[in-house]
Amino acid sequence: MPTKTQLHELYYWMQLTRILEEKLVALYRTGKVVGGVYTGRGQEAIAIGTAYALEKDDLLAPMIRNLGSLLVRGFCPEDALAQYLARATSPTRGRDCNLHMGDLGKGVIAPISMLGALIPVMAGAALAVKIQKKRSVALTYIGDGGTSTTDFHEGLNFAAVRKVPLVLVIENNGWAYSTPVARQTANPEFVIRAQAYGVAGFQVDGNDVLAVYEAACKAMDHARQGNGPVLIEAKTMRMRGHAEHDDAWYVPRDEIEHWKTRDPVDRFERYLRETGSMSEEERNTILRRINGEVDRAAELAEQGPLPSGEDAAGGVYHETT
């Protein structure tokens, strides 16, 4: 059971993610973002509940809906903003977009667009951990759509056979772009896939940050103790279009309305209030802090220069300096 401080931290990360994404959407609408904006709205509990369960030397590889995981692991709002604004000051210096950023010092491996590709890579990172006899675990995510890829299968199977400490979270948000889960799999209970690979499987309400956190802690313990990979299926809903250009007209309205009542931020806030874990005063302080941070980060990011054209060259290979 998290302490009061931890509960406040979780709340902070949830709200920071939400407010930062709202800022990104606002910037997108004014045409300042280069490319699309993909949010994890409605799924914040998954990114945060899992990343918050990591220990210092653990490894993380985020997918596009996991801004929260990156924040928890030490990336700051300005990093994400500068990435979306293609600035020279962004972690990839404008070479790659959105959340495609990593930092091995933080134990964060950058994703690529190809869905599933991170799974064998994180299986390999976990293999290295095992070879090096460290006690870290590797955490990564995949969407319901991404489960249909080659790499989901090869990566998870490889991890299972080698019994490496990998925790793979399936974020089942009902949709892969315009494709509903029913067209992605004939068995929508993704947790059953654990059985196909001989790994432990947990199913969790992905809109309940405490439940996610608890499942993640158990999964990480299991993996850390040498019992092999764990598959977590977190059930949730994508509350916006695939990206901001998409109004998700193909998603039935009542589905959205139904899930609105389960909003993970609202629910957690209600929980904190009802259990007396956070006063109105404390809540306001946290929100004020977040708004200040996000506004300042946006200002800084916008002030950051675009890279100069020549910066496109170099850095393809190792350079001895």
Next chain:
Amino acid sequence: MRQHDKDLHPSAKVPSVREEKLTEGRESVGVALQSALVHSIGAEPLRRMLYYMMLTRELENRIERKLYRQGKIVGGVYVGRGQEAISVGSCTLTRPQDVVCPSHRDMAAFLIRGMTPPRILAQYMGRRDGYTRGRDGNMHMGDLKLHVISFVSMLADNVPVAAGVGLAFKMRKEDRVVLCYFGDGATSRGDWHEGLNFASVEKLPVVYICNNNQFAYSTPVQLQMAVENVADRAPAYGMLGEIVDGNDVLAVYDATRRAIERARAGLGPTLLECKTFRMTGHSAHDDASYVSREVFEEWERKDPISRYQRVLLQEEIISQEKIDAMQRQVIEEIDQAVDWAESSPYPEPEDCLRGVYYEDDE
């Protein structure tokens, strides 16, 4: 401690969901079922199955133990000795318009579909009359007129292809099915996953048949997957998985019949796992020193051909004399096929240039 929300899933179901048994298992058909099957299949098809098993055995023995050693085969040789019951028991059930996608240990599938020993041998010898006219070797052959789709080396590449064939049948509302074969090792490939998943989502008329011969080259199945059975993977795809004794041709027949019925009824694909053993090295150059003598001896006792012969004798479907005569016939057939193949010329070198793209005279 849980946040209260009544209509939500119980969160964090711990531990895993592994207890439930989701696959049907059948060691081998029992005596009663055996008799029932024998009667429902009928004497003629039963004898034909024996013939194809023996023909396959003889053809592959000749290729591996004679022609290969004489240096007459070009390239590698992979045989399915000890696994003949799988392709015979399943492919026997196909109708002329059905399609098969065999893999590298399914010689009988080629034979049953009407590809002939002379041309198959010519194929193995790189001759002009081989099914690929010398362009490709060994079991990398097909014949679309006979609805046999050629295997490519990349294991499991045929799994999504079979789904595509099934998709065409579904789109055109044709009463046809596809049989697709692969080994235990092939199941680790992404294409296997993508293909099965797609077939199941679309409820395509495909029967996926795994020969689990417990090895992939030198790799034992425990290093291939962390589950006991390939069929354990079927539920992940919302597909029916079934395990059969792959050395019992009647068991394979029975399970395939059910799978085909399901496919024809629009109930989608089945994953049929046939437990068997590879009674040779991976290929003719491999002495399989990593497999113990005892294991080979144990499986020798389960040889699918002698076992089936015993059943047919017992059920008085065939006499020992007829079996001996069948063996002589098979040998003669292969003798003639070898002569024919050896007299087939090598292709003209310039023929190499043709057929990369569509040509008008095809």
Next chain:
Amino acid sequence: MSPTTYLEAIRQGIWEEMERDERVFILGEDVGIYGGAFKVTEGMLERFGAHRVIDTPISESAIVGAAIGAAYMGLRPIAEMQFIDFISCAFDQITNFAAKSRYRWGAGVPMVIRGPSGGGVHGGPFHSQNPEMYFVHTPGLKVVAPSTAYDAKGLIKAAIRDEDPVIYLEHKFLYRRVKEELPQDDYTVPIGKAVIRRPGRDLVVLTYGAMVYIAMEAASELVKEGIDLEVIDLRSLLPLDKETILESVRRNNKVFVLHEDTRTGGIAGEIAAVICEEAFEYLDGPVLRVTALDTPVPYSPPLEEFFLPKVPDVLKTARMLASY
């Protein structure tokens, strides 16, 4: 000391690197108990243990993906493709994950992907390919293809020590056919450096892999006709040793490229472009090509022979060029 085969040279190179650097490990199908389909990793399981010699499932994408992840974690993986033809199954991990990583976010991927390539052994369309150009077209990768036992050992060591992903193409035709005495001492062969196998004065052929021997044979024929052919073994295709190529072109003024890979989109086209851009005024004739045909690699001996470049093809082209 007895001469070392090309195959044994690769094995020794890997072995010595695994002794020298505990970060080096190997993963692939049947590399452990069996010692690899061609025995390149024979004895390694016994010597280095199952945590450094890893038998994998038949999952090329996972083999390469896992190698990338382990490289991020500071290890030095060597991923074996049982036949290089199966590298197509790992294309995404190689071209999208490994190749772009350093450029995108500064995370280098020091790893080697190696396997038997090439034809001449009647392996048919799926066990004979030369896939180099899929990867030469991908910035971020390095591609090498040794032709001698000395280079095989020196280049595998250089590849393992390199900070970037290297695709190391072994030629299976050469595995047991070429051998030579190797130095006792540790050495590497630098990536990106070609070598003059035979100096000449009249014209130069640029080649690599098994074709080096075809070129050498042709050269000894041509001498009898008074044509002095220089033979350059490229060894590395990416990066290309432009300096050595251009220097030779400036001396010999006539040049052709010989490769076992198919013609269209082969490295010959790239080399011709480089020469035209940077040494056009030194040319006394067109840049010609001797290559395999634009078909899949056929299986039957007469077809494969026809498909592959042969000594007479080289002679014909050399004579034609010499007559300019």
